[in-house]
Amino acid sequence: MTAEEICRLLATGWVDSHDIPEMLDDDVRLNVADRAAAVGLRLFYSPATDSYGFVLGGGLPETSSHRMAVRLDRSHRALIAVCWMHLRWLPAERRRVGGTIQKLGDEEPSMTVDELALQFKGNLQKARIEHMMLPHLKRLGYLEQREGKLYAGPMLDGLYEQRATEMARDYMLRYKRMAHLRQRAEQISQIRRSAEKAQGC
Amino acid sequence: MIDNRQVLEASEAFGETVEPGDRDAWQPELARAHDLTPLPEIERAMPTLGIFGGLLGRRHVPYKVGIIRELAARSGVRWKMRDISQRVDWLKPNSIHRLVRDLVLGGVLHYEASRGTYRLTAEARVVASFCRALTVSQIKHNRLIKILTAAIRTAQAIGEDDGAVLQPFADAIAILEDDFEEMRALIGDRSEERLKEAVLWARDNVHDMRDLLDHEEEFFGRFQADPIYLDMTDRAHKALTALALLTDEVYIALFEQTDEILRRGLNFDRQDIREMVKFLSIAEVAAVLNDPLCLPAQVHPVDTPTMFMALADYLGRPEVTGGLPEPSVVQVFPPSSPPRNEFFIAKRELEEIAAKGGAPLADWVAEIDWKTAVARMGAAVGAWGRYGPAGTDGLKAVVDPGEGLESVGRAGVALMSPARVRPPEVRS
Numbered sequence: 001m002t003a004e005e006i007c008r009l010l011a012t013g014w015v016d017s018h019d020i021p022e023m024l025d026d027d028v029r030l031n032v033a034d035r036a037a038a039v040g041l042r043l044f045y046s047p048a049t050d051s052y053g054f055v056l057g058g059g060l061p062e063t064s065s066h067r068m069a070v071r072l073d074r075s076h077r078a079l080i081a082v083c084w085m086h087l088r089w090l091p092a093e094r095r096r097v098g099g100t101i102q103k104l105g106d107e108e109p110s111m112t113v114d115e116l117a118l119q120f121k122g123n124l125q126k127a128r129i130e131h132m133m134l135p136h137l138k139r140l141g142y143l144e145q146r147e148g149k150l151y152a153g154p155m156l157d158g159l160y161e162q163r164a165t166e167m168a169r170d171y172m173l174r175y176k177r178m179a180h181l182r183q184r185a186e187q188i189s190q191i192r193r194s195a196e197k198a199q200g201c
Numbered sequence: 202m203i204d205n206r207q208v209l210e211a212s213e214a215f216g217e218t219v220e221p222g223d224r225d226a227w228q229p230e231l232a233r234a235h236d237l238t239p240l241p242e243i244e245r246a247m248p249t250l251g252i253f254g255g256l257l258g259r260r261h262v263p264y265k266v267g268i269i270r271e272l273a274a275r276s277g278v279r280w281k282m283r284d285i286s287q288r289v290d291w292l293k294p295n296s297i298h299r300l301v302r303d304l305v306l307g308g309v310l311h312y313e314a315s316r317g318t319y320r321l322t323a324e325a326r327v328v329a330s331f332c333r334a335l336t337v338s339q340i341k342h343n344r345l346i347k348i349l350t351a352a353i354r355t356a357q358a359i360g361e362d363d364g365a366v367l368q369p370f371a372d373a374i375a376i377l378e379d380d381f382e383e384m385r386a387l388i389g390d391r392s393e394e395r396l397k398e399a400v401l402w403a404r405d406n407v408h409d410m411r412d413l414l415d416h417e418e419e420f421f422g423r424f425q426a427d428p429i430y431l432d433m434t435d436r437a438h439k440a441l442t443a444l445a446l447l448t449d450e451v452y453i454a455l456f457e458q459t460d461e462i463l464r465r466g467l468n469f470d471r472q473d474i475r476e477m478v479k480f481l482s483i484a485e486v487a488a489v490l491n492d493p494l495c496l497p498a499q500v501h502p503v504d505t506p507t508m509f510m511a512l513a514d515y516l517g518r519p520e521v522t523g524g525l526p527e528p529s530v531v532q533v534f535p536p537s538s539p540p541r542n543e544f545f546i547a548k549r550e551l552e553e554i555a556a557k558g559g560a561p562l563a564d565w566v567a568e569i570d571w572k573t574a575v576a577r578m579g580a581a582v583g584a585w586g587r588y589g590p591a592g593t594d595g596l597k598a599v600v601d602p603g604e605g606l607e608s609v610g611r612a613g614v615a616l617m618s619p620a621r622v623r624p625p626e627v628r629s
Contacts, residue, residue, distance in 0.1 A: 011498060041498045054498040070496050077487035085474050119478040131510045140497050160491035167489045172469055175477040177454045181388045184450045192443045
C-alpha cells in the first residue's frame, strides 16, 4: 500500500497494524504522519488494540457554520468515562497496587451493556444508551462490541490518562471516605441503641 | 415585681390612661435617621432578644431595648424624665415619654412618684446586661454549649429553681444529639463540604460538653440523688460518646487520612465504581475526560436506525423505534385550479390606478364590453367592501363616489355613477 492509500484508510476508520505492515517502515510511517499533519490531523497508534487511526491534531477554531461530523455531548463523555474507568483505569490500578504487569493471555477487561446502563439508571435510559449512544461510540472507536460484551476501543488510549486518573481517584477517594463514614455512623448508632436497650431492660 | 399602685402612679404621672388600641397603632418617632440610632444593631439581634418578649412586651421592643441599654450604660441610678430625654437623644421626647411609660407598666423601670424619678429594677439591670451580650445577629452553632453552660451558671447565681438549672443542660444534650443526626444526614447525602463545616462545630460542642461534665459536681452537685438528673447525665454521656466517636472518624477521614489512603494504595473494585458512578451527576462523570476530548477524524455513513432512534428520543416515544416502517406507495393527486378571485383582481386594478395618481373608475370598468363592465363594477364594489376601510383596510386606494350620473358612451356603457379612484393620501 502506498502512503496515500494508508491515509485514505486511516481517515475513514481504524486499522489493525498487521493489516498495514508498511507502517513498520519508518519512512512510510513518517510520510503518513506528515500527510496527516498537513491537514490538521495526527497519526495515532493505540497500543492496547495495536491499531492505527487519525485523530484531530488540535482544537477546532470557532466557526458558526461548522457542522461537525463527529460530535460528542456530555452524556457521551460520561459513558466514555465510565467505560474507561472499568476497562482501563481499574486494571491499571490493580497492576499498580499489586506491582504486576499485564501478561499475554490475561483476560481482556469487558463489561455488558446492562452493567453499563445500570450505573446510569435515572440519568440515561438503557434504550438510548444501547441504540443511540453505543453505536456512535463504537463507530468512533471508543468501544468495541464482541459477543455481546463491550471492550475498550483504540480511542480509549487517546484520553489524557494522567488527568483522568487523578479525577477518578479523587472521586473514588471521596466515595470510599463517605462509604466508610456511613458504615461507622451506622455502627456507632447501633452501639448507642444497644446501650439504651440494655439500660431499658 | 410591679403592683397596681405603681401602674396607677405611672399613669397619673403621665396624666393619661392606657388605651391598648391606641398603643398598638402608635409608632415612636425618631429624632434622627434610623441608621444613626442603635436600632439597626438591635433589630438584627431581635431573633435572640425576642426571648425577653415576656418582659419587654410585644410592641416596640427594639426601642425599649435601646432605652434600657442607654440607661444601664450611664452613671447614676435615678433619672428624671429630662435626664432620660437627654441620654436617649435619638428618639423624640414624646416617644421617649410613651416608651418609658410602657417600661414602667412592664416593671422594667420603677417610678418613684415622690421624687419624680425613674430607676432600673433589678430585673431590668440583668436584662440590660443580657441584651448587650446578646445584641448579635446570630449565635454561632459551636458556641451553643458554652452559652448554655453560662445559662446554668446564671440560673445558679440567681438561685432559681431546679428547672432553670437543668433546662439548659437538657438543651445542651439535645444539641449533641442533633449534631450527631445532622452529621449522619450529611454523610448519607455525601455533602462533604458541609460535613467538614459540621464536624468542626461538633468538635467544639463535644469539647464544651466534656468541660461541662468534668465540672458536674460544681454545676449539679445538689441533684446527685435526683433521678431526673441522673437520667439526663446518662443521656449526656451517651450522646457525648457517640458524637465524639463520629466526629473523630469524620475529622480523620476528611482532614487527615486522604494522604494515608493514597500512600497505602487505593483499593477498589468494580462494585465500588458502580456505586460511585450512581452517586455522581452526568456532568461530574463527564469531567473525568480532558477537554477538548481527542476526537477521531472520520467521515461516517448515514445510520438510518440511529436517526430514527434519535427522532423517537426527541419525540419521547421510544416505542416507535421497533424497526423502520415498511415502504408504501404514496398516492399523489394533481392540484386543482383555484377559482378566480374577482375581488382581489379588482383590488389590484384599483391600486394600480391609484398608484398612477388616480382616474375615474369608468376608465377601467367601461373598457371592453357591457358584460365585462358589469362584472368589473361588481368586483370594484366587492373589493371596496372586502379590502376597503370597512373590511381589512388593506386597500391602497380610495374610491370617491360622485353624485348623479355621468355619460360614458363606450364599451356598451351609456351612463355610470361618477366614481373616482385616487391614492389614499390625496384628497379630492
